[in-house]
Amino acid sequence: MKLQIVFVQTLVTSVEVPVTLKIRTGWDPQSRNATRIARIAEQAGISAITVHGRTRECRFAGSAEYDSIRAVKAAVNIPVIANGDIDSPRKAEQVLQMTGADAIMIGRATQGRPWIFHEIQHYLTCGKLLPEPDPLRVAELLHSHLRELYQLYGNEHGVLIARKHIGWYCKGNKGAASFRKKINSISDWQEQLSTLKHYFSVLGEQQDKAA
Ligand SMILES: Cc1cc2nc3c(=O)[nH]c(=O)nc-3n(C[C@H](O)[C@H](O)[C@H](O)COP(=O)(O)O)c2cc1C
Missing domain, CATH: 3.20.20.70 (Aldolase class I)
Structure with a gap:
């Protein structure tokens, strides 16, 4: 020793x-x-x-x-x-x-x-629990997370690395499995971001309607 x-x-x-x-x-x-x-x-x-x-x-x-x-x-x-x-x-x-x-x-x-x-x-x-962040806030956080990934790894590799993170952010959401399939087929960073933006805005609308 x-x-x-x-x-x-x-x-x-x-x-x-x-x-x-x-x-x-x-x-x-x-x-x-x-x-x-x-x-x-x-x-x-x-x-x-x-x-x-x-x-x-x-x-x-x-x-x-x-x-x-x-x-x-x-x-x-x-x-x-x-x-x-x-x-x-x-x-x-x-x-x-x-x-x-x-x-x-x-x-x-x-x-x-x-x-x-x-x-x-x-x-x-x-001593108080915060509410879950709403889909728009999650989308904002994920957006800035992904921008940093693209910066760190380069756009091409960053898009691939981002996929697992997107999967984690979406886990438990309605339609998460089919959305993951869709996002995993995208190789362009701008398309990845715009697809996410759309996904989270639809999710937000669905949650507002259900509330
Ligand atoms: C994907 C992944 C990568 C990890 N890499 C490391 C590592 O490089 N060095 C390390 O000490 N622990 C590593 N760990 C272990 C975590 O630091 C941590 O000790 C372990 O996950 C238990 O904590 P948790 O229950 O909060 O996840 C890793 C864990 C995971 C899931």
């Missing part, structure tokens, strides 16, 4: 920014080592540690082990960030309470729902 400490120490002292670490709870349920690794990390100068509450072998199966994250929090003095299965403001609150963590990290629940951070922050601050 000494070699790993030296490696982490070398990394920490070689850069001018704080170095953080993200770990799982162990190799497999028979060999959990998160608290030991967290202590080593702290000793080596790591600034904060994120724990995904599953072992490597568990991949994404089962539920996140918040008790293991709690044990890490109790074992070190650096900030601990809890991760795994947080998908709503209430779950965020529960995980913070159960683990005593200083912060949370969210992965899959942000896919197609980037406003989840604001929803959680609002709930933790005021």
Whole structure:
């Protein structure tokens, strides 16, 4: 283990920014080592540690082990960030309470729902749940997300990368499956944007009528 400490120490002292670490709870349920690794990390100068509450072998199966994250929090003095299965403001609150963590990290629940951070922050601050954003607002957010994707990857590649994000943003909407098929057949960025604009405006009208 000494070699790993030296490696982490070398990394920490070689850069001018704080170095953080993200770990799982162990190799497999028979060999959990998160608290030991967290202590080593702290000793080596790591600034904060994120724990995904599953072992490597568990991949994404089962539920996140918040008790293991709690044990890490109790074992070190650096900030601990809890991760795994947080998908709503209430779950965020529960995980913070159960683990005593200083912060949370969210992965899959942000896919197609980037406003989840604001929803959680609002709930933790005021204790109130925000309403779901209406289709026009979702369309605005998706539009700016896609413009950034086109900028980052270039228009041609950006359109392809955008497809999975569009699928996530539309998940659960009426007619989402057939719309996904349609959007996946489009290769031009302008057509992708205009098709989305039309889809969300129709969705907005349908919701207004149903209200
Ligand atoms: C598509 C995808 C890509 C990921 N890539 C990484 C990665 O590069 N590095 C990492 O530490 N974790 C990665 N993860 C794991 C997440 O950071 C996170 O630990 C895990 O999804 C559990 O959190 P969640 O339940 O909020 O999704 C990835 C997860 C997904 C779904």
